[in-house]
Amino acid sequence: MTERADGAPEIRLTDLAKHFRDVRAVDDVSLDIGTGEFFSLLGPSGCGKTTTLRMIGGFELPTAGRIELRGRDVTNDPPDKRPVNMVFQNYALFPHLDVGENIAFGLRRKNVDKPDIKRRVHEALDLVHLAGYEKRKPNQLSGGQQQRVALARALINRPTVLLLDEPLAALDRKLRRDMQIELQNLQREVGITFVLVTHDQEEALSMSDTIAIMRDGRIEQFGSPGGLYDAPVNRYVADFIGESNFFAGEVTALGAQGATLRTASGLVLAAPPSREGRPLAVGGRGVIALRPEAIRLWPGALTDAAVAAGLGGPSFHLGGTVRNRIYLGDQTEFSIATGTSGDILVRTAKDGVAGELSPGDSVTLGWRESSGLSLVDE
Secondary structure, three states: OOOOOOOOEEEEEEEEEEEEEOEEEEEEEEEEEEEOOEEEEEEEEEOOOHHHHHHHHHOOOOOOEEEEEOEEOOOOOHHHHOOEEEOOOOOOOOOOOOHHHHHHHHHHHHHOOOOHHHHHHHHHHHOOOOOOEEEEEEHOOOHHHHHHHHHHHHOOOOOOOOOOOOOOOOOOHHHHHHHHHHHHHHHHHOOOEEEEEEEOOOHHHHOOOOEEEOOOEEEEEEEHHHHHOOOOHHHHHHHHHOOEEEHHHHEEEEEEEEEEEEEEOOOOEEEOOOOOOOOOOOOOOOEEEEEEOOOOOOOOOOOOOHHHOOOOOOOEEEEEEEEEEOOOEEEEEEEOOOOHHOOOEEEEEOOHHHHHHHOOOOEEEEOOOOOOOOEEOO
16 A cells, blocks of 8 residues: 655546547546545546546556656556556456455455455455355346445455446446445445546435536536535536526626526526636626526416415516426426426425426416525536
8 A cells, every 4th residue: 555645635637638539538637536535527428537537547548647646646657556446337257256256366466375365355245245155156146246246356455546437337226326325335434535437416416525527528617516516617517417497698787695697588587606617797698507496386377476475485486387297206396388488497395285286287486596596607
């Protein structure tokens, strides 16, 4: 295990780039990943997240930039010279070897003594809750069990960083959720840095301490799950982390409380100040993102009586008609046609007045400017 340079992060990427001919798969990425952090690279297919992970692991050499692990430059080091291990999407288990032999493979290559190998294999199996499975072949295991074997094989070498390339993608929804919890517990138990690549926003939000959202080889924004959800820097991030309704318009006022926009339909909206992103100017263009769960919904057309029935009166109101209703278990999702402001997505708890609404019903929407809204770049 390598020693840390004082004050160095676990991983530091500086101006990292990878080009495949004319394609800039990774383009000038710089970030620090802290010790013991569960870090996720999140983005759609082809955004550069797996290429970034493979460069950290030494499976791809960068075109430019620098990779440091615990303060040591490993940019050109091969994988076996780095204190990292990787779990691949397809698990990469050897089908002709049993579970114990798969897990012990790396130790045997290092000529570790047989008694030590046996002890560490048993410890690794206990860690992933597969004690007693050492004599089974991979084809005798479920997908979740195969994934645990891959994790045990990666952890038995005692890396300081574990790289995870979409390790849950092949699992069904219920098992994937169970394994998300298992991975969180495992990461806390072993106490090392996990770097996860995923295109699944729910997976990243539920497991990560920090998330970097990528697009076209660049990092659009990184921060805590809550920070990204509550204060997306642009429309891409707001739409990738959760879902949002977007209102574009001219900036009519700016102040310490945020910005006021007037849309083309004449709707005037306000949102809190943006912590990131480009500066706005009065007369310029801006976009407000409004989360579906921040919207109040109650029956009846937009009238003074309907507004008064809004239990405290949200700051903004719109009238509309229910276009679609989708039952989601603990929530109900509505698409509300508002005419000049377009369709608006609303999510409400399944109980309450909204539960009685059906397509074609007239409704009133309301929301407060202090909740669920954010200023974003186009």
